[in-house]
Amino acid sequence: MRLPDSLWGVRCVWLRYFDVFRKSLRFYLVTTFCEPILYLLAFGLGVGALVGTLKVHDMQVSYRSFVFAGIIGQTVLFQGFFEASFGSFVRMYYQRIFSSMAVTPITLSEVLWGELLWDATKASVAAEVVTLIGVALGNFPPVALLTVLPLAFVSSLLFAGLGLTVSARAKSIDEISYPQYLIVFPMFLFCGVFYPIEGLPVVLQWVAWALPLTSVLSLVRTLTLGFPFQPWAVPILAVWLLVLVVFSRRSMFARLVK
Amino acid sequence: MYATPWIDLRICRRPGLERLHPVAAVLELRYDLMVPVALRVERLTKRYRLESGGTLEAVSSISFEVHAGECFGLLGPNGAGKSTTINCVTGFYPASSGSVSVCGLDVYAEPKRARQLLGVCSQEDTLDSDFRVSDQLVRYATYFRIPTEEGKLRARALLERFGLEEKANEQVESLSGGMKRRLQVARALISNPKLLVLDEPTTGLDPGVRRVLWEILMHERSAGTAILLCTHYMEEAERLCDRVGIITGGRILDEDSPRELIRRHMDMDEVQEEVRPGVVWKRPPNLEDVYLKLTGTRLDEDARES
Numbered sequence: 001m002r003l004p005d006s007l008w009g010v011r012c013v014w015l016r017y018f019d020v021f022r023k024s025l026r027f028y029l030v031t032t033f034c035e036p037i038l039y040l041l042a043f044g045l046g047v048g049a050l051v052g053t054l055k056v057h058d059m060q061v062s063y064r065s066f067v068f069a070g071i072i073g074q075t076v077l078f079q080g081f082f083e084a085s086f087g088s089f090v091r092m093y094y095q096r097i098f099s100s101m102a103v104t105p106i107t108l109s110e111v112l113w114g115e116l117l118w119d120a121t122k123a124s125v126a127a128e129v130v131t132l133i134g135v136a137l138g139n140f141p142p143v144a145l146l147t148v149l150p151l152a153f154v155s156s157l158l159f160a161g162l163g164l165t166v167s168a169r170a171k172s173i174d175e176i177s178y179p180q181y182l183i184v185f186p187m188f189l190f191c192g193v194f195y196p197i198e199g200l201p202v203v204l205q206w207v208a209w210a211l212p213l214t215s216v217l218s219l220v221r222t223l224t225l226g227f228p229f230q231p232w233a234v235p236i237l238a239v240w241l242l243v244l245v246v247f248s249r250r251s252m253f254a255r256l257v258k
Numbered sequence: 259m260y261a262t263p264w265i266d267l268r269i270c271r272r273p274g275l276e277r278l279h280p281v282a283a284v285l286e287l288r289y290d291l292m293v294p295v296a297l298r299v300e301r302l303t304k305r306y307r308l309e310s311g312g313t314l315e316a317v318s319s320i321s322f323e324v325h326a327g328e329c330f331g332l333l334g335p336n337g338a339g340k341s342t343t344i345n346c347v348t349g350f351y352p353a354s355s356g357s358v359s360v361c362g363l364d365v366y367a368e369p370k371r372a373r374q375l376l377g378v379c380s381q382e383d384t385l386d387s388d389f390r391v392s393d394q395l396v397r398y399a400t401y402f403r404i405p406t407e408e409g410k411l412r413a414r415a416l417l418e419r420f421g422l423e424e425k426a427n428e429q430v431e432s433l434s435g436g437m438k439r440r441l442q443v444a445r446a447l448i449s450n451p452k453l454l455v456l457d458e459p460t461t462g463l464d465p466g467v468r469r470v471l472w473e474i475l476m477h478e479r480s481a482g483t484a485i486l487l488c489t490h491y492m493e494e495a496e497r498l499c500d501r502v503g504i505i506t507g508g509r510i511l512d513e514d515s516p517r518e519l520i521r522r523h524m525d526m527d528e529v530q531e532e533v534r535p536g537v538v539w540k541r542p543p544n545l546e547d548v549y550l551k552l553t554g555t556r557l558d559e560d561a562r563e564s
Contacts, residue, residue, distance in 0.1 A: 005370055008403075009370075012400060012401055015400075016386075016397060019389075019397070020388040020389075023388075095384075095385075095386060095387055095388070096380075096382055096383070096384040097384070097386050099350065099380070099384065100378075100380070100384035100385075100386070101401060102350060103348040103349075103350055103373060103376070103378040103380075104373055104398070104401035104402060104449075105369075105370045105371075105373045105374050105401060105402060105403070106401050107369060107370070108350070257350065257351055257352070258306050258342075258345075258351055
Protein backbone atom coordinates (compact mmCIF):
# COMPACT_ATOMS: atom_id res chain seq x y z
CA MET A 1 0.00 0.00 0.00
CA ARG A 2 1.37 3.40 -0.91
CA LEU A 3 0.84 5.92 1.83
CA PRO A 4 0.18 9.56 1.06
CA ASP A 5 3.53 11.29 0.62
CA SER A 6 3.66 13.11 3.91
CA LEU A 7 2.49 10.15 5.99
CA TRP A 8 5.09 8.03 4.24
CA GLY A 9 7.75 10.56 5.26
CA VAL A 10 6.66 10.55 8.90
CA ARG A 11 6.64 6.75 8.90
CA CYS A 12 10.17 6.70 7.45
CA VAL A 13 11.43 8.90 10.27
CA TRP A 14 9.56 6.90 12.91
CA LEU A 15 11.03 3.67 11.53
CA ARG A 16 14.53 5.12 11.69
CA TYR A 17 14.04 5.78 15.41
CA PHE A 18 12.46 2.41 15.96
CA ASP A 19 15.37 0.71 14.23
CA VAL A 20 17.87 2.44 16.49
CA PHE A 21 15.75 1.44 19.49
CA ARG A 22 15.60 -2.16 18.32
CA LYS A 23 19.33 -2.35 17.69
CA SER A 24 20.27 -1.13 21.13
CA LEU A 25 17.38 -2.74 22.91
CA ARG A 26 19.42 -3.73 25.92
CA PHE A 27 20.42 -0.12 26.54
CA TYR A 28 16.89 1.14 26.10
CA LEU A 29 15.40 -1.55 28.29
CA VAL A 30 17.46 -0.17 31.14
CA THR A 31 16.90 3.54 30.45
CA THR A 32 13.24 3.24 29.52
CA PHE A 33 11.91 0.67 31.94
CA CYS A 34 14.34 0.58 34.83
CA GLU A 35 13.59 4.05 36.10
CA PRO A 36 9.81 3.71 36.55
CA ILE A 37 10.29 0.28 38.09
CA LEU A 38 12.74 1.71 40.63
CA TYR A 39 10.19 4.39 41.53
CA LEU A 40 7.50 1.73 41.83
CA LEU A 41 9.60 -0.29 44.22
CA ALA A 42 10.82 2.61 46.33
CA PHE A 43 7.54 4.48 46.71
CA GLY A 44 5.02 1.72 46.17
CA LEU A 45 6.58 -0.84 48.46
CA GLY A 46 8.85 1.31 50.64
CA VAL A 47 6.74 4.38 51.39
CA GLY A 48 3.56 2.36 50.76
CA ALA A 49 4.30 0.15 53.75
CA LEU A 50 4.71 3.27 55.88
CA VAL A 51 1.56 5.08 54.79
CA GLY A 52 -0.90 2.23 54.37
CA THR A 53 -4.16 3.67 53.02
CA LEU A 54 -5.29 7.14 52.01
CA LYS A 55 -8.69 8.74 51.97
CA VAL A 56 -9.03 10.77 48.78
CA HIS A 57 -12.29 12.07 47.29
CA ASP A 58 -14.12 10.08 49.99
CA MET A 59 -12.49 6.91 48.71
CA GLN A 60 -10.27 4.53 50.58
CA VAL A 61 -7.27 3.64 48.47
CA SER A 62 -3.97 1.99 49.32
CA TYR A 63 -1.01 4.31 49.03
CA ARG A 64 0.66 1.75 46.78
CA SER A 65 -2.18 1.96 44.25
CA PHE A 66 -2.21 5.74 44.52
CA VAL A 67 1.48 6.08 43.87
CA PHE A 68 1.51 3.43 41.13
CA ALA A 69 -0.98 5.56 39.20
CA GLY A 70 1.23 8.57 39.91
CA ILE A 71 4.24 6.76 38.46
CA ILE A 72 2.31 6.29 35.20
CA GLY A 73 2.12 10.09 34.95
CA GLN A 74 5.70 10.51 36.01
CA THR A 75 6.86 8.01 33.37
CA VAL A 76 5.01 9.83 30.63
CA LEU A 77 6.50 13.13 31.78
CA PHE A 78 10.11 11.98 32.12
CA GLN A 79 10.26 9.67 29.12
CA GLY A 80 8.49 12.12 26.83
CA PHE A 81 10.44 15.14 27.97
CA PHE A 82 13.92 13.63 28.13
CA GLU A 83 13.75 11.81 24.82
CA ALA A 84 12.47 14.94 23.08
CA SER A 85 14.85 17.38 24.79
CA PHE A 86 18.26 15.78 25.34
CA GLY A 87 17.61 13.09 22.74
CA SER A 88 16.48 15.42 20.00
CA PHE A 89 19.21 17.93 20.83
CA VAL A 90 21.82 15.27 20.21
CA ARG A 91 20.13 14.27 16.96
CA MET A 92 19.62 17.83 15.79
CA TYR A 93 22.86 19.46 16.97
CA TYR A 94 25.53 16.80 17.17
CA GLN A 95 24.37 14.20 14.65
CA ARG A 96 22.66 16.76 12.41
CA ILE A 97 20.22 14.16 11.26
CA PHE A 98 17.31 16.62 11.04
CA SER A 99 19.00 18.66 8.36
CA SER A 100 20.44 15.63 6.58
CA MET A 101 17.04 13.94 6.38
CA ALA A 102 15.33 17.12 5.32
CA VAL A 103 17.26 17.37 2.04
CA THR A 104 15.94 13.98 0.94
CA PRO A 105 12.32 13.58 -0.25
CA ILE A 106 11.38 13.78 3.44
CA THR A 107 10.57 17.33 4.55
CA LEU A 108 11.56 18.96 7.82
CA SER A 109 7.92 19.07 8.85
CA GLU A 110 7.71 15.30 8.50
CA VAL A 111 10.99 14.85 10.36
CA LEU A 112 9.60 16.81 13.30
CA TRP A 113 6.31 14.90 13.31
CA GLY A 114 8.30 11.66 13.21
CA GLU A 115 10.40 12.85 16.14
CA LEU A 116 7.37 13.84 18.25
CA LEU A 117 5.43 10.69 17.45
CA TRP A 118 8.41 8.48 18.21
CA ASP A 119 9.04 10.19 21.55
CA ALA A 120 5.37 9.75 22.37
CA THR A 121 5.42 6.11 21.31
CA LYS A 122 8.41 5.30 23.46
CA ALA A 123 7.04 7.10 26.52
CA SER A 124 3.60 5.54 26.23
CA VAL A 125 5.07 2.05 25.92
CA ALA A 126 7.00 2.71 29.13
CA ALA A 127 3.79 3.90 30.77
CA GLU A 128 2.08 0.72 29.60
CA VAL A 129 4.77 -1.34 31.28
CA VAL A 130 4.09 0.45 34.57
CA THR A 131 0.36 -0.12 34.11
CA LEU A 132 1.02 -3.78 33.41
CA ILE A 133 2.94 -4.12 36.65
CA GLY A 134 0.08 -2.42 38.50
CA VAL A 135 -2.41 -4.81 36.90
CA ALA A 136 -0.21 -7.82 37.68
CA LEU A 137 0.03 -6.81 41.33
CA GLY A 138 -3.71 -6.28 41.52
CA ASN A 139 -3.62 -2.50 41.98
CA PHE A 140 -5.49 -1.69 38.74
CA PRO A 141 -8.24 -3.54 36.91
CA PRO A 142 -7.00 -5.25 33.71
CA VAL A 143 -9.10 -2.93 31.54
CA ALA A 144 -6.76 -0.11 32.56
CA LEU A 145 -4.24 -1.53 30.11
CA LEU A 146 -6.56 -0.50 27.29
CA THR A 147 -7.88 2.76 28.68
CA VAL A 148 -4.54 4.18 29.85
CA LEU A 149 -2.83 3.73 26.49
CA PRO A 150 -4.53 6.53 24.50
CA LEU A 151 -4.24 8.91 27.44
CA ALA A 152 -0.57 8.01 27.88
CA PHE A 153 0.06 8.62 24.19
CA VAL A 154 -1.62 12.01 24.15
CA SER A 155 0.14 13.18 27.30
CA SER A 156 3.49 11.84 26.09
CA LEU A 157 3.02 13.86 22.92
CA LEU A 158 2.38 16.90 25.09
CA PHE A 159 5.56 16.45 27.11
CA ALA A 160 7.51 15.59 23.96
CA GLY A 161 6.33 18.94 22.62
CA LEU A 162 7.70 20.56 25.77
CA GLY A 163 11.00 18.74 25.32
CA LEU A 164 11.33 19.63 21.66
CA THR A 165 10.59 23.28 22.39
CA VAL A 166 13.32 23.30 24.99
CA SER A 167 15.74 21.56 22.65
CA ALA A 168 15.00 24.02 19.83
CA ARG A 169 15.62 26.99 22.10
CA ALA A 170 18.69 25.72 23.93
CA LYS A 171 21.99 27.17 22.77
CA SER A 172 23.91 24.29 24.30
CA ILE A 173 22.93 20.96 25.76
CA ASP A 174 23.57 22.30 29.28
CA GLU A 175 20.79 24.87 28.88
CA ILE A 176 18.25 22.06 28.81
CA SER A 177 18.87 21.72 32.55
CA TYR A 178 17.08 25.01 33.26
CA PRO A 179 13.63 23.86 32.21
CA GLN A 180 14.43 20.46 33.60
CA TYR A 181 14.82 21.90 37.09
CA LEU A 182 12.39 24.81 36.74
CA ILE A 183 9.47 23.06 35.02
CA VAL A 184 9.84 19.30 34.91
CA PHE A 185 10.96 18.57 38.46
CA PRO A 186 8.44 20.98 40.05
CA MET A 187 5.69 19.25 38.07
CA PHE A 188 7.00 15.90 39.24
CA LEU A 189 7.00 17.03 42.85
CA PHE A 190 3.91 19.25 43.10
CA CYS A 191 1.34 17.90 40.66
CA GLY A 192 0.29 14.95 42.75
CA VAL A 193 2.50 12.03 41.80
CA PHE A 194 3.19 11.20 45.44
CA TYR A 195 0.33 12.82 47.33
CA PRO A 196 -3.14 14.24 46.67
CA ILE A 197 -2.74 17.92 45.84
CA GLU A 198 -5.84 18.70 47.90
CA GLY A 199 -3.48 18.81 50.88
CA LEU A 200 -1.51 21.73 49.40
CA PRO A 201 -2.28 25.40 50.12
CA VAL A 202 -4.94 26.69 47.70
CA VAL A 203 -2.50 28.90 45.79
CA LEU A 204 -0.21 25.96 45.10
CA GLN A 205 -3.22 23.91 44.06
CA TRP A 206 -4.06 26.52 41.44
CA VAL A 207 -0.48 26.52 40.24
CA ALA A 208 -0.55 22.71 40.10
CA TRP A 209 -3.75 22.75 38.03
CA ALA A 210 -2.23 25.23 35.61
CA LEU A 211 0.54 22.73 34.87
CA PRO A 212 -0.35 19.87 32.55
CA LEU A 213 0.79 16.96 34.74
CA THR A 214 -2.00 17.49 37.28
CA SER A 215 -4.63 16.94 34.61
CA VAL A 216 -2.79 13.89 33.32
CA LEU A 217 -2.71 12.40 36.82
CA SER A 218 -6.34 13.22 37.47
CA LEU A 219 -7.39 11.35 34.32
CA VAL A 220 -4.98 8.46 34.97
CA ARG A 221 -6.47 7.95 38.45
CA THR A 222 -9.98 8.13 37.05
CA LEU A 223 -9.11 5.35 34.61
CA THR A 224 -7.07 3.15 36.94
CA LEU A 225 -8.52 3.72 40.42
CA GLY A 226 -12.02 4.94 39.61
CA PHE A 227 -11.45 8.41 41.09
CA PRO A 228 -14.18 10.94 40.27
CA PHE A 229 -13.81 12.45 36.79
CA GLN A 230 -12.65 16.07 36.89
CA PRO A 231 -13.90 17.35 33.55
CA TRP A 232 -11.75 20.51 33.42
CA ALA A 233 -8.69 18.26 33.11
CA VAL A 234 -9.61 17.56 29.48
CA PRO A 235 -9.56 21.15 28.15
CA ILE A 236 -6.41 21.91 30.16
CA LEU A 237 -4.66 18.96 28.48
CA ALA A 238 -6.02 19.85 25.05
CA VAL A 239 -4.78 23.44 25.26
CA TRP A 240 -1.34 22.44 26.50
CA LEU A 241 -1.06 19.77 23.82
CA LEU A 242 -1.97 22.16 21.05
CA VAL A 243 0.25 24.96 22.29
CA LEU A 244 3.31 22.81 22.91
CA VAL A 245 3.14 20.79 19.70
CA VAL A 246 2.65 23.87 17.54
CA PHE A 247 5.22 25.87 19.47
CA SER A 248 7.86 23.14 19.40
CA ARG A 249 7.60 22.71 15.65
CA ARG A 250 7.74 26.46 15.08
CA SER A 251 10.77 26.82 17.33
CA MET A 252 12.61 24.04 15.56
CA PHE A 253 11.81 25.51 12.15
CA ALA A 254 13.01 28.90 13.31
CA ARG A 255 16.23 27.39 14.56
CA LEU A 256 17.11 25.28 11.53
CA VAL A 257 15.63 27.14 8.58
CA LYS A 258 17.01 30.60 8.02
CA MET B 259 13.72 20.24 -19.14
CA TYR B 260 15.82 21.60 -21.97
CA ALA B 261 17.54 24.91 -22.28
CA THR B 262 15.48 27.34 -24.29
CA PRO B 263 17.33 28.84 -27.28
CA TRP B 264 16.56 32.46 -26.60
CA ILE B 265 17.81 32.47 -23.05
CA ASP B 266 21.50 32.49 -23.48
CA LEU B 267 23.34 32.38 -26.76
CA ARG B 268 26.53 32.32 -24.79
CA ILE B 269 25.83 28.72 -23.91
CA CYS B 270 26.75 27.80 -27.49
CA ARG B 271 30.30 28.81 -27.01
CA ARG B 272 30.68 27.28 -23.63
CA PRO B 273 33.80 25.20 -23.85
CA GLY B 274 33.28 21.78 -22.46
CA LEU B 275 29.69 21.38 -23.50
CA GLU B 276 30.69 19.72 -26.75
CA ARG B 277 32.00 16.89 -24.63
CA LEU B 278 28.48 16.37 -23.35
CA HIS B 279 27.09 15.87 -26.78
CA PRO B 280 29.89 14.91 -29.16
CA VAL B 281 27.68 14.21 -32.15
CA ALA B 282 26.06 17.59 -31.93
CA ALA B 283 29.43 19.20 -31.55
CA VAL B 284 30.75 17.56 -34.71
CA LEU B 285 27.69 18.63 -36.67
CA GLU B 286 27.97 22.11 -35.14
CA LEU B 287 24.45 21.85 -33.84
CA ARG B 288 23.15 23.72 -30.86
CA TYR B 289 24.26 21.11 -28.37
CA ASP B 290 23.07 23.28 -25.53
CA LEU B 291 19.55 22.51 -26.71
CA MET B 292 20.14 18.80 -26.44
CA VAL B 293 21.75 18.59 -23.06
CA PRO B 294 19.12 18.73 -20.34
CA VAL B 295 19.41 21.45 -17.73
CA ALA B 296 19.79 19.74 -14.36
CA LEU B 297 19.76 22.87 -12.25
CA ARG B 298 18.50 26.31 -13.04
CA VAL B 299 18.87 29.10 -10.52
CA GLU B 300 17.20 32.32 -11.53
CA ARG B 301 17.69 35.64 -9.79
CA LEU B 302 17.97 33.92 -6.44
CA THR B 303 18.10 36.30 -3.50
CA LYS B 304 18.34 35.28 0.13
CA ARG B 305 18.11 37.67 3.04
CA TYR B 306 18.51 36.68 6.68
CA ARG B 307 17.15 38.52 9.62
CA LEU B 308 20.00 39.00 12.04
CA GLU B 309 19.58 38.68 15.77
CA SER B 310 20.85 42.23 16.11
CA GLY B 311 17.78 43.35 14.17
CA GLY B 312 19.29 44.13 10.78
CA THR B 313 19.17 42.04 7.66
CA LEU B 314 21.97 40.38 5.80
CA GLU B 315 21.68 39.75 2.10
CA ALA B 316 23.73 36.58 1.82
CA VAL B 317 22.88 35.97 -1.83
CA SER B 318 21.93 38.78 -4.21
CA SER B 319 20.08 37.89 -7.37
CA ILE B 320 22.36 35.17 -8.68
CA SER B 321 21.55 33.10 -11.75
CA PHE B 322 23.26 30.09 -13.22
CA GLU B 323 22.57 26.79 -14.90
CA VAL B 324 24.16 23.39 -14.61
CA HIS B 325 23.66 20.93 -17.43
CA ALA B 326 23.59 17.17 -17.20
CA GLY B 327 27.11 15.78 -17.27
CA GLU B 328 28.60 19.10 -16.32
CA CYS B 329 30.43 20.23 -13.22
CA PHE B 330 29.76 23.81 -12.16
CA GLY B 331 31.89 25.27 -9.41
CA LEU B 332 31.06 28.07 -7.05
CA LEU B 333 34.38 29.45 -5.99
CA GLY B 334 34.54 32.04 -3.27
CA PRO B 335 35.86 32.96 0.15
CA ASN B 336 34.15 31.98 3.41
CA GLY B 337 30.96 33.94 3.87
CA ALA B 338 30.56 34.58 0.13
CA GLY B 339 27.14 32.96 0.02
CA LYS B 340 28.11 29.51 -1.23
CA SER B 341 26.49 27.50 1.54
CA THR B 342 23.40 29.70 1.51
CA THR B 343 23.08 29.07 -2.22
CA ILE B 344 23.32 25.34 -1.59
CA ASN B 345 20.72 25.48 1.16
CA CYS B 346 18.37 27.22 -1.27
CA VAL B 347 19.15 24.78 -4.08
CA THR B 348 18.13 21.86 -1.86
CA GLY B 349 14.96 23.74 -0.93
CA PHE B 350 15.91 23.71 2.75
CA TYR B 351 16.00 27.50 3.03
CA PRO B 352 13.14 29.36 1.39
CA ALA B 353 14.37 31.94 -1.12
CA SER B 354 13.59 35.58 -0.47
CA SER B 355 12.99 35.89 -4.21
CA GLY B 356 13.91 34.12 -7.40
CA SER B 357 13.50 30.49 -8.34
CA VAL B 358 15.38 27.21 -8.26
CA SER B 359 14.46 24.21 -10.37
CA VAL B 360 16.01 20.77 -10.55
CA CYS B 361 15.41 19.03 -13.89
CA GLY B 362 12.52 21.38 -14.45
CA LEU B 363 10.95 20.77 -11.03
CA ASP B 364 10.59 23.80 -8.80
CA VAL B 365 12.22 22.92 -5.48
CA TYR B 366 9.78 25.07 -3.54
CA ALA B 367 6.59 24.04 -5.32
CA GLU B 368 7.47 20.34 -5.53
CA PRO B 369 10.15 19.74 -2.93
CA LYS B 370 9.63 15.99 -2.71
CA ARG B 371 9.84 15.31 -6.42
CA ALA B 372 12.74 17.69 -6.90
CA ARG B 373 14.74 16.21 -4.03
CA GLN B 374 14.19 12.73 -5.35
CA LEU B 375 16.67 13.76 -8.07
CA LEU B 376 19.10 15.38 -5.69
CA GLY B 377 22.13 14.04 -3.86
CA VAL B 378 23.52 16.33 -1.19
CA CYS B 379 26.81 16.21 0.65
CA SER B 380 27.00 19.07 3.10
CA GLN B 381 30.07 20.66 4.54
CA GLU B 382 29.53 19.28 8.03
CA ASP B 383 29.58 15.66 9.05
CA THR B 384 25.92 14.67 8.89
CA LEU B 385 26.43 10.91 9.01
CA ASP B 386 23.94 9.11 11.19
CA SER B 387 26.21 7.69 13.88
CA ASP B 388 23.44 5.44 15.19
CA PHE B 389 23.96 3.19 12.17
CA ARG B 390 26.92 1.19 10.99
CA VAL B 391 28.60 2.09 7.72
CA SER B 392 26.60 -0.13 5.39
CA ASP B 393 23.29 0.14 7.30
CA GLN B 394 23.68 3.86 7.09
CA LEU B 395 23.53 3.81 3.30
CA VAL B 396 20.65 1.34 3.22
CA ARG B 397 18.71 3.46 5.71
CA TYR B 398 19.37 6.63 3.71
CA ALA B 399 18.18 4.83 0.57
CA THR B 400 14.80 4.20 2.19
CA TYR B 401 14.29 7.97 2.38
CA PHE B 402 14.23 7.83 -1.43
CA ARG B 403 11.76 4.93 -1.46
CA ILE B 404 14.50 2.53 -2.50
CA PRO B 405 13.62 -0.95 -1.17
CA THR B 406 16.02 -2.48 1.35
CA GLU B 407 17.24 -5.25 -0.97
CA GLU B 408 18.04 -2.78 -3.74
CA GLY B 409 19.59 -0.45 -1.17
CA LYS B 410 21.91 -3.22 0.03
CA LEU B 411 23.12 -3.90 -3.51
CA ARG B 412 23.76 -0.23 -4.12
CA ALA B 413 25.46 0.19 -0.76
CA ARG B 414 27.82 -2.69 -1.45
CA ALA B 415 28.72 -1.32 -4.89
CA LEU B 416 29.30 2.18 -3.51
CA LEU B 417 31.43 1.00 -0.60
CA GLU B 418 33.55 -0.91 -3.07
CA ARG B 419 33.98 2.10 -5.30
CA PHE B 420 34.93 4.28 -2.37
CA GLY B 421 37.33 1.74 -0.94
CA LEU B 422 35.25 1.26 2.21
CA GLU B 423 34.10 -2.33 1.72
CA GLU B 424 36.19 -3.56 4.63
CA LYS B 425 34.53 -1.03 6.90
CA ALA B 426 30.98 -2.06 5.97
CA ASN B 427 30.14 -3.32 9.45
CA GLU B 428 32.13 -0.78 11.44
CA GLN B 429 30.66 1.98 13.56
CA VAL B 430 30.83 5.37 11.86
CA GLU B 431 32.69 6.79 14.84
CA SER B 432 35.59 4.42 14.22
CA LEU B 433 36.24 5.82 10.73
CA SER B 434 38.96 8.36 10.04
CA GLY B 435 38.03 11.85 8.85
CA GLY B 436 38.81 10.98 5.25
CA MET B 437 36.72 7.84 5.37
CA LYS B 438 33.76 9.71 6.86
CA ARG B 439 34.00 12.23 4.06
CA ARG B 440 34.05 9.48 1.44
CA LEU B 441 31.12 7.78 3.10
CA GLN B 442 29.16 10.98 3.05
CA VAL B 443 29.78 11.46 -0.67
CA ALA B 444 28.88 7.80 -1.23
CA ARG B 445 25.65 8.35 0.68
CA ALA B 446 24.79 11.29 -1.57
CA LEU B 447 25.10 8.92 -4.55
CA ILE B 448 22.88 6.14 -3.22
CA SER B 449 19.80 7.47 -4.98
CA ASN B 450 21.56 7.80 -8.36
CA PRO B 451 20.92 11.54 -8.35
CA LYS B 452 20.62 13.64 -11.48
CA LEU B 453 22.19 16.52 -9.62
CA LEU B 454 24.93 16.11 -7.05
CA VAL B 455 25.42 19.02 -4.68
CA LEU B 456 28.72 19.09 -2.84
CA ASP B 457 29.68 21.69 -0.27
CA GLU B 458 33.46 21.70 0.26
CA PRO B 459 33.70 17.93 -0.15
CA THR B 460 37.47 17.67 0.19
CA THR B 461 38.12 20.05 3.08
CA GLY B 462 40.60 18.49 5.45
CA LEU B 463 41.42 15.51 3.25
CA ASP B 464 44.93 14.38 2.47
CA PRO B 465 46.05 14.62 -1.19
CA GLY B 466 45.68 10.90 -1.85
CA VAL B 467 42.10 10.70 -0.65
CA ARG B 468 41.31 13.91 -2.47
CA ARG B 469 42.50 12.35 -5.73
CA VAL B 470 40.30 9.32 -5.18
CA LEU B 471 37.28 11.51 -4.59
CA TRP B 472 38.03 13.60 -7.65
CA GLU B 473 38.23 10.50 -9.79
CA ILE B 474 34.90 9.30 -8.50
CA LEU B 475 33.31 12.66 -9.18
CA MET B 476 34.72 12.73 -12.70
CA HIS B 477 33.31 9.29 -13.28
CA GLU B 478 29.89 10.44 -12.09
CA ARG B 479 30.09 13.45 -14.35
CA SER B 480 30.85 11.39 -17.42
CA ALA B 481 27.93 9.14 -16.52
CA GLY B 482 25.71 12.19 -16.98
CA THR B 483 25.31 13.46 -13.42
CA ALA B 484 25.33 17.21 -13.05
CA ILE B 485 27.53 18.45 -10.23
CA LEU B 486 27.31 21.68 -8.27
CA LEU B 487 30.53 22.03 -6.36
CA CYS B 488 31.28 24.68 -3.76
CA THR B 489 34.90 25.01 -2.94
CA HIS B 490 37.64 27.40 -2.05
CA TYR B 491 40.33 25.15 -3.44
CA MET B 492 41.57 26.58 -6.73
CA GLU B 493 43.14 23.37 -7.84
CA GLU B 494 39.92 21.51 -7.28
CA ALA B 495 37.90 24.04 -9.25
CA GLU B 496 40.44 24.16 -12.06
CA ARG B 497 40.55 20.40 -12.34
CA LEU B 498 36.95 19.38 -11.90
CA CYS B 499 34.82 22.20 -13.13
CA ASP B 500 33.71 22.74 -16.70
CA ARG B 501 32.62 26.17 -15.61
CA VAL B 502 33.33 28.20 -12.53
CA GLY B 503 31.35 31.07 -11.03
CA ILE B 504 33.41 33.31 -8.82
CA ILE B 505 31.20 34.41 -5.99
CA THR B 506 31.81 36.99 -3.33
CA GLY B 507 29.50 39.16 -1.28
CA GLY B 508 26.54 37.10 -2.49
CA ARG B 509 27.13 37.96 -6.17
CA ILE B 510 28.62 35.98 -9.02
CA LEU B 511 31.30 38.29 -10.37
CA ASP B 512 32.12 36.24 -13.43
CA GLU B 513 31.36 32.82 -14.82
CA ASP B 514 33.20 30.83 -17.46
CA SER B 515 35.48 27.88 -17.96
CA PRO B 516 38.63 28.13 -15.84
CA ARG B 517 40.75 28.56 -18.94
CA GLU B 518 38.59 31.37 -20.31
CA LEU B 519 38.53 33.13 -16.95
CA ILE B 520 42.29 33.08 -16.83
CA ARG B 521 42.57 34.28 -20.42
CA ARG B 522 40.13 37.12 -19.96
CA HIS B 523 41.26 38.40 -16.61
CA MET B 524 44.96 37.75 -16.63
CA ASP B 525 46.31 39.59 -19.63
CA MET B 526 49.76 38.06 -19.39
CA ASP B 527 51.61 34.85 -20.11
CA GLU B 528 53.59 34.78 -16.96
CA VAL B 529 53.15 35.83 -13.35
CA GLN B 530 56.10 36.84 -11.26
CA GLU B 531 55.87 36.36 -7.56
CA GLU B 532 58.44 37.18 -4.91
CA VAL B 533 57.91 34.25 -2.56
CA ARG B 534 60.85 35.04 -0.32
CA PRO B 535 63.09 38.07 -0.33
CA GLY B 536 65.19 37.74 -3.45
CA VAL B 537 63.45 34.58 -4.67
CA VAL B 538 61.19 35.25 -7.65
CA TRP B 539 58.99 32.55 -9.11
CA LYS B 540 57.75 32.73 -12.67
CA ARG B 541 54.72 30.70 -13.56
CA PRO B 542 51.73 30.81 -15.91
CA PRO B 543 48.69 32.60 -14.44
CA ASN B 544 46.16 30.34 -12.76
CA LEU B 545 42.66 30.47 -11.39
CA GLU B 546 43.91 31.68 -8.05
CA ASP B 547 45.22 34.85 -9.67
CA VAL B 548 41.81 35.48 -11.21
CA TYR B 549 40.11 34.72 -7.92
CA LEU B 550 42.31 37.08 -5.97
CA LYS B 551 41.99 39.76 -8.60
CA LEU B 552 38.20 39.57 -8.50
CA THR B 553 37.55 38.97 -4.81
CA GLY B 554 40.49 40.85 -3.35
CA THR B 555 42.66 39.56 -0.60
CA ARG B 556 40.97 41.33 2.26
CA LEU B 557 40.37 39.30 5.36
CA ASP B 558 37.18 41.06 6.35
CA GLU B 559 34.83 39.13 4.05
CA ASP B 560 33.19 37.40 6.98
CA ALA B 561 32.29 40.66 8.62
CA ARG B 562 30.09 41.81 5.74
CA GLU B 563 26.77 42.96 7.14
CA SER B 564 24.29 45.62 6.23
